[in-house]
Amino acid sequence: MTADRAYFDWNATAPLRPAARAAMLAALDAPGNASSVHGEGRGARRLIEEARRQVAALAGAEAKQVTFVGGATEANALALTPAIEADGNKAPRDRLFVSAVEHPSVLAGGRFAPEQVEILPVDRDGRVDPATLAAALAKAERPLVSVMLANNETGVIQPIAEIAGIVHAANGLLHIDAVQAAGRIPLDMSALGADLMSLSSHKLGGPQGAGALIVRGRLSVAPLIRGGGQERGIRAGTENVAAIAGFGAAAEAARASLATDAARMAALRDRLEAGLRAATPDAVIFAAGVNRLPNTTLVAVPGIKAETALIAFDLNGIAVSSGSACSSGKVAASHVVAAMGMEPALARGAIRISLGPMTTETQVESLLIAWKRVVPSLLKNQPNQGLAA
Template sequence: MSSRVYLDWNATTPLRREAREAMSAAWDVCGNPSSVHAEGRKARRLVENARLGIAGAVGAVPRNVVFTSGGTEANALTLAPGLWRGSGRPVERLVVSAVEHPSVLSGGRFAAEAIARVGVGNSGLIDLVQLRAALSSGPPALVSVMLANNETGALQPVKEVAEIVHAAGSLLHVDAIQALGKINFDINMLGADLVTLSGHKIGGPKGVGALVLAEGLSGLEPLLRGGGQEKGRRAGTENIAGIAGFGAAAEAAISALVADAAHLEGLRDRLESGLRETSGMMVFSDGVPRLPNTTLFTVPGLKAETAVIGFDLEGIAVSSGSACSSGKVQPSHVLNAMGFNAGVAQGAVRLSLGWSTTSEDIGRCLEAWRRLKGTLLKGCKRNTA
């Protein structure tokens, strides 16, 4: 039996060799990073080396990297009133794009009445006119806009967003969890005040993430209080092995970024060319800049749940979109926000590639689709946006 093909890299990635080796070494370190003896100092070095690696990956200052249990916690830590920069006023409300990850759409510690959503066009990009209007009156806001969408791969115009946000005296949070290691960016280039990251999206372990702060930001209130770890911004003994793996994965991902991006874009384009041989094929956000590894597609009448099962039986792991809904296949809130009806949204299938994806993997996927599509589309009626 041939090996399986994994095309769900936006959900999670295999552990990189560098991360595995860093974690293996960390497991033998018995010290607590808060202890002053030799064992504690050795543990602290592992944490600080990883902090240096994460900071370097996003152009930040190491002391401004706060380790968390993952991307969701990093987002929750970020989304709170009271942040400010310099002589500015603290933010009192939250403005989010309608295609954010559920951990951002939930609003964190902001009251429901203090949260506003800004719409997107059918390409998935934020409506800048709506954003300006949302910020034109009222107190300063924290604006949250993801850099790369986890379902469509669409890249938001974050630099333009930052200019609008800062002109209004507000702050910008960028969820860069899907972008890290796939496209080149840094916190200063984006104009972001806060950036959130996750280890398992770049070949690091699950259960570790980070919030990265720009210089001069004040007012961050911890979610967890206790021993004062992470400069009082996130209490609890650090996950040394996870943090070490995250740092090693970040350094490996950045060092291979240019070559990997070119490789993946070529494979993605071949994949989409093959898929488009099917009449009525639609690739979402294909007219705007996207991640080089992501394809979200549908065909009139396709049911995502059936398609995902069909691919799985063919030995190919794909997704119906986000993998953060307890394994349930649900209509995409992203596609709904983009203006597509439930029939289209329920038929969206996501294929996401990674550094070990091969040309043979793409060939097997296309062969599987050609076998499956007759059954999957038989007797289906056309759905429209």
């Protein structure tokens, strides 16, 4: 990132943390396959097991519960399977319930047949209604439910502990996608009541291409990739030692500075949102009145389309996005905003602004300056909407 640009797309990917870079470089210089029994192989294995401990500590889990995979999309696909053995019971899960605001990798349904998947509606703040969930679960004998802890577009935090109680009372299991929450709010898998949890390395300052699925004790999932016995037989293939080491180092660094980083990002986000409202009274900040991640703002201005706004901000040195960054660079209407019951025009115009630990007050001011330049230029043919006088 050059000095004349400001990066506000941390929810898409976070810049590599120095600790992660150092760990990766050290691992790249260390020979050995972690499955080999000689000294070099044992050295590689030690790097992986240290990373496993670091990732588990961030999630409030045990190291033995962590399985390393190639990213959160793979973790979600691994978790969403009928073939989950629970306390020795091999009876398959008979139905999958996912919220309407999930990441596309969860909405795809994993290894469930399409007719076994049910989408749970959300309210206008993007939250799952516990009563609606309880009624839906009555349709299944052994349900699996997947609800993200924090939304990647709005930052809305779901009432996961309450949801977990409802799921378990219905003889179900709960998977949570904690990708956006990790490193931004405290995680405690036991306190949340999650049975399975997905994490991503590059969202918290580790390298791309690494993730983890954390599985509660006395549960096991059927492998998605079969072959060798790596990762205790859950995920075959030679481990990417350097990426895993970087993931672990990033997780440890994020945990160490979490409280300080969260408070600082929340203050910057609040300053940003106040500036957006002052400049454009018509601006809609989604779910502004509920519990959200400290770093995330999803905003739309009536009459502005996201695709033109993103280009205009980019030309002004500001990197923002329109939501999920997992659509091959395409700009489409936000399925999250649509699921919240918002007007289609707002869904097409939703712009995500996401901050990180290294975001500065100067960068926030740069974004607000660009906003005051870009928004009126896009609204110039709509005289009834625009900036405050």
